[in-house]
Each structure stands twice: as C-alpha cells, then as structure tokens.
Amino acid sequence: MKYIYKIVLLSFVFLGLTSCDENENFEILPPQDGITLNSPIDGSSIALIDTNEQNPGLTVSWNSANLKDSGATYNVEVALTGTDFSAPTVIGSTTNMTLHLTVEELNNLALDVLQIPAESEASIEIRVTSGDFISNKVSVLLTPYKIEFTELFLVGSLTNWKPEESLPMTRTGFNEFLITIDLADGDEFKFLPQNTGWDGDFGEDPNNPGKLVEEGEQNIAGYPAGKYDVTVNLNDFTFNLKPILAPENLYLVGSINGWDNATALPLFKSGENTFSIVVDLPDGAEFKFLPTQGSWDGDWGADKNNAGSIVQDDEDNIKGYTGKYLVTVDYNNLTYKLTPVGSLFTVGSINGWNNGAALPMAEASLGIFTIVLDLPDGAEFKFLPNNGSWDGDWGASKTEAGRIVQDDEDNLKGYEAGKYVVAVNYNTLSYTVSKINAIPANLFLVGAFNGWSNTAGNPKFTQTSAGVFEITQALSANDEFKFVPVAGSWGDDFGESKVASKVLEQNDENNLKVTTGGNYKITVNFNKGNISVVSL
Incomplete structure (x- = not known):
C-alpha cells in the first residue's frame, strides 16, 4: 500500500464521478498560455466501496496549449480543501495529459496520506503543475471506505527485524489489535499486515505522535524497558502503549464470596510480581482479580483469546474448575494457573524413592498438609501431588529457605535423626520440618x-x-x-x-x-x- 511515488499509468477510463453542478451546458476554454483541467468536474462527489478495488477510481485529465508538444512533465497534486496547497501531495508525474488511480489507490491516498477518516466525507482539491505553470484547481468530495485488516504483526529489534519472526497480534475488533510485549532498553518496532515481507508496513508519523503512516514513517521507539500492552486501531491509524505495572497487592473476588469486592480474598505475594492463593471451588464457581480490595478499578480476568492469560479489557471470568486449587497469578508474563491441591504425598529415601508407595499426608486446613516422619541420619525427601507419578513434584527452593518450588527444586535434607512434623503450606508456598520429642502416652x-x-x-x-x-x-x-x-x-x-x-x-x-x-x-x-x- 505504499502510495506516494508508486502510481503507475493505467489505461482506465474514469467512472463513477457524479457532478454536483446542475448546469451541464458550459464549455471549458483553455487559456492561451497554461494548463486547464478537464476532469474531474469541480464539485464532483466520490464515495468509494471496496468491492472492486482495481476498478477505476479517479481520472485526472488536462489540456495545455503551449506545452502539449514540448515533452513537458506534469505533476498531479492534491491537498485538503482550505490548505491552499501549502503542502501538496504529488500523486503522479507523467508526460501525458491523463493520470488514472484505481479505487484501492485512491482509498489509500485518502486514508494514509490525506488522513481522511474512513467513511467520512472530506473535500480535496486537485491541480496540475509543470515548471512555473499551474492549472486551475477543482474540488472533489471524497469518502474513503474502511480497509479490513484481518491480521497484524509486530516486528522490530525484539524479533531481529525479520518479518518471518514477527509477533502476531490478537484481533480484538474490526481493525483493532492487541499484543503484550516485554521491551528492553533501546528496543524499536513497527507493524506489518502480513509476516511474509515488508509491503504495507506501518510506523509512527514523525509529525503526529501516536499516528501510523506508511510513507515517511519512523520506528516506534524511546520507551523505557518494561512490559506493555500495545494496541493498534487501523480504523483511525492510531497506536498506544500502556505500561503494565504489577500491583502491590492482589485479591480474588467471585461467586465464592458473593462477588463482594469489599471482602475479596487476599493473595499471597509468592515471588517477584507473582501472587498465589488456595481456594475450594464448588461446581460452577467463577472469579477474577482486583488490585484493590473494595474497588472494581483495574480488575483482571481471563483473556478470551489466549487460554491461561490475564487481561484488563474485555476480560472473562475464570471458570470451569471444581475442587481445591492453588491459583497462581504471574505478572511477569501475565498468566494465571490453577494447580490441583486436593492431596499430597511424601516420597524419599525413607521409602526407597518408590513413588508408587509414597506416604499420604493429611490435610490440616485448606491448602496445608502434614505428616509425622521418623527420619534417620541422611534422609532426603520431597512431595508428590499424585501417588505413583513424578509429575508436578515439589521440593525445596535452592535459593529461598523454607520455600517449595516445582522447577529446579532440591530434596529436603540435612536433618538429624528424630521424629518430625513435616508440613507443606500451599497458601504461602512454604514448608516446615519441626522436631517433636515423642508421641505422648497421655494428653x-x-x-x-x-x-x-x-x-x-x-x-x-x-x-x-x-x-x-x-x-x-x-x-x-x-x-x-x-x-x-x-x-x-x-x-x-x-x-x-x-x-x-x-x-x-x-x-x-x-x-x-x-x-x-x-x-x-x-x-x-x-x-x-x-x-x-x-x-x-
């Protein structure tokens, strides 16, 4: 859709112009010295439609008595009415006396260059120049149609500036797109309507921040490192970057507390920009998240288009789960996860690391499991959600004492021989190993x-x-x-x-x-x- 300087001469005859002037009995008299426009007719109205984009959309023709046989080059210029051609756009240069635009070319001119809003009527003026000669100008009322973009991709330094590695954006509405990205210092990017090449790429208008253009564009740059929601609206060719800041606190609200935001359940801050909570969900339960207890402002829910992701706009409730779950929300990648926590088992050297005979733990309270172990010197152990399977096993964090993790975990170890109460608390993703002297005979x-x-x-x-x-x-x-x-x-x-x-x-x-x-x-x-x- 690159328009300027790419107009080719077409052998189309102009169709579809309708004169707004009721007096059709007149004659254009060319001046003895100069250029006179023959078409379009002054006051014509063109309402473009997208059914046949390669059909003729506009024909500009002119006479030039003195220059006709001189081999002169003519420039066809357009400008918005009222600007007096202070910054005209050259839509074509030719040695002939006719220039044709297809419907698609004229629509792109209106949208991308003249910045006429789609489906809005605007008046433009047309003239022809050659050297010091300037023709009369004619006015045309032009209404462009909306171009439907079904896909949009983000390409830039974060994708190695390779169209084939560009990131697909989520279509949220007609010509509206969204993507969440992590920007590093110095990152730059732009947008592509397809990921197969650079044709039709959009960048920022250097004269209008937040506006997209195809010609004379610059890369979108200068944003601090961080996570952003990037939205693009190709109905008005605008874009916006909204920084995503992890909240200081997070609360769960839903059917399990009567959707009362004042009693929303606090999540535990289990890591950098991550939160967790254990809930017992009845059949049909639904919920979402709030950054502030008692307020619906800035609420987060499920992304309708990306399973396991959270969004703030056009979000859905999280639903379809029944039972006891550890709910984890991670603002580092804007995801949520529900892990079943209805049972827990201990496996280790004390049972020969036989996961099929792992020792069942008891649920002391919601999300908290306990067992009493007689540990010999050198004993090591960890925890399994399911007896007979290593999937989803939990162990000790190598970097944070008393924390349980599922990735790069360590065995629990280093305890002297004795009897211990071992507890796992999913609410705080922690464990305790507490020694007791003996089981009493009386209490x-x-x-x-x-x-x-x-x-x-x-x-x-x-x-x-x-x-x-x-x-x-x-x-x-x-x-x-x-x-x-x-x-x-x-x-x-x-x-x-x-x-x-x-x-x-x-x-x-x-x-x-x-x-x-x-x-x-x-x-x-x-x-x-x-x-x-x-x-x-």
Whole structure:
C-alpha cells in the first residue's frame, strides 16, 4: 500500500464521478498560455466501496496549449480543501495529459496520506503543475471506505527485524489489535499486515505522535524497558502503549464470596510480581482479580483469546474448575494457573524413592498438609501431588529457605535423626520440618477455660487409636488453649504452628483459639501432625 511515488499509468477510463453542478451546458476554454483541467468536474462527489478495488477510481485529465508538444512533465497534486496547497501531495508525474488511480489507490491516498477518516466525507482539491505553470484547481468530495485488516504483526529489534519472526497480534475488533510485549532498553518496532515481507508496513508519523503512516514513517521507539500492552486501531491509524505495572497487592473476588469486592480474598505475594492463593471451588464457581480490595478499578480476568492469560479489557471470568486449587497469578508474563491441591504425598529415601508407595499426608486446613516422619541420619525427601507419578513434584527452593518450588527444586535434607512434623503450606508456598520429642502416652487440655490452671485436674483426652487423642470441651468466645503430656507440667507442651493453621508444633508454638463460644470436639493426631477443632 505504499502510495506516494508508486502510481503507475493505467489505461482506465474514469467512472463513477457524479457532478454536483446542475448546469451541464458550459464549455471549458483553455487559456492561451497554461494548463486547464478537464476532469474531474469541480464539485464532483466520490464515495468509494471496496468491492472492486482495481476498478477505476479517479481520472485526472488536462489540456495545455503551449506545452502539449514540448515533452513537458506534469505533476498531479492534491491537498485538503482550505490548505491552499501549502503542502501538496504529488500523486503522479507523467508526460501525458491523463493520470488514472484505481479505487484501492485512491482509498489509500485518502486514508494514509490525506488522513481522511474512513467513511467520512472530506473535500480535496486537485491541480496540475509543470515548471512555473499551474492549472486551475477543482474540488472533489471524497469518502474513503474502511480497509479490513484481518491480521497484524509486530516486528522490530525484539524479533531481529525479520518479518518471518514477527509477533502476531490478537484481533480484538474490526481493525483493532492487541499484543503484550516485554521491551528492553533501546528496543524499536513497527507493524506489518502480513509476516511474509515488508509491503504495507506501518510506523509512527514523525509529525503526529501516536499516528501510523506508511510513507515517511519512523520506528516506534524511546520507551523505557518494561512490559506493555500495545494496541493498534487501523480504523483511525492510531497506536498506544500502556505500561503494565504489577500491583502491590492482589485479591480474588467471585461467586465464592458473593462477588463482594469489599471482602475479596487476599493473595499471597509468592515471588517477584507473582501472587498465589488456595481456594475450594464448588461446581460452577467463577472469579477474577482486583488490585484493590473494595474497588472494581483495574480488575483482571481471563483473556478470551489466549487460554491461561490475564487481561484488563474485555476480560472473562475464570471458570470451569471444581475442587481445591492453588491459583497462581504471574505478572511477569501475565498468566494465571490453577494447580490441583486436593492431596499430597511424601516420597524419599525413607521409602526407597518408590513413588508408587509414597506416604499420604493429611490435610490440616485448606491448602496445608502434614505428616509425622521418623527420619534417620541422611534422609532426603520431597512431595508428590499424585501417588505413583513424578509429575508436578515439589521440593525445596535452592535459593529461598523454607520455600517449595516445582522447577529446579532440591530434596529436603540435612536433618538429624528424630521424629518430625513435616508440613507443606500451599497458601504461602512454604514448608516446615519441626522436631517433636515423642508421641505422648497421655494428653491434657489447658487454657483460658480454666484460667490456665495447669494442675492434675486438667481435662484429659481420650486416646481413640495409637497416637490419636480426642476431647469435647465447652469454650467461650476467644478462649485460647494448648496441650500438655503431663497434667500439672509445662514440659513438652504442644500448640499450633505460627505459620500453618492446625499444624501441631512443640518448639515455637502458638496457642489455639476459638472465636465463638460453644462446645467443641478437639482432635490431636500425632501420626499426621494435625489438629482438628470442630464446633458441635
């Protein structure tokens, strides 16, 4: 579609011009010395359509009494009416006295060069010059049609300036396109209607920032390194770069909380520009993300055109999942991922690394799994989502202590021989390995309900099976409590982990707490390392 200087002479006869002048009985009298336009007729109106783009669109013809036989070169110029040809566009040069444009060429002239909005009527003026001779000018009302672009590609330094490596943009509407890119310092780019060559490439108009042109364009450049949403509108030949900044916080809102943005669920910031949360999704659940709790501004949802990607405009709710999932949102690549977390197993040297006989862990609370292990010296282990498969295995981060990762992970190791409560917390993508002295033979309850009076009269748990203790106790709102193996002694007392809800802890424990008064069934499982507190 490169137009200027590429007009070829065509043997078409001008069709489709309709005069707006009702007086057809006149004669153009050529001056004795000069150039006189014969067509188009002054005041003509041309409404272009795209059905036959190679048909004649405009014919300019003229007479020149003195120059006719001199071999002079004629330049055909156009300009918007009212500009007085202050910056005319030469649409062709010829030694003949006729110049033809096809419908496509005339439409491209209107859109790309004269910047006439598609489907809008504008008045243009035409004249012919040769040396010092200038013809009369005629006015034409011109209405270009919208060119439909079904594809658009981004090419530049980030694609090695190779059209075949250009990045396809997502079509979001008629002649509207979107792509998200990572720009490095000094990156430059432009746009292509196809990825097979440079024909029809668009760049920035050096005189109109944010506007696209095909001729005299410059590369789009000068943006700081970062991630951007790039939008292009080829209806008005504009583009825009919107920087994508990862939010400081992120919240999940959806059917699981009644779409109440004021109680949107906070995600854990699990890494640089990444967030995670564990949710239990019922059938038919839908949700999206908010950067600010209590506000819908800047909400993010699923990209309708790219599975697993998030967008802010024309987004969809995330849906189609049922069960317990770790939801991870990564603003480094604008993606989301749902990983099932309904079960977890431990595998390692303690079971001969047999993934088919991995040890099942218990769910202490949503997204938190526990197991009690007797570890010999030199023991190593990791975690599996599914017994019998290594897919999706989790291990220790090599760079962040206490973190679990799935890629380039390490085995958990370096523990002295002994008994440990091992917990994995998907909510914070962390693990703990906490030593306990022994599984007690008896267990007693002590807490606010009896004024923290640790005596021989403390309520005693019933041992329902080896290592499992159970008691029913009346508690008041905000009562706190813990467990002791010997009534009247604080030695070897147990409580709750400070970093993982309902996980048994002996060394740096918290008290457990209920928020409402009532009767509670409390179960402590020293085989799995978890605590259950159920209101009756």
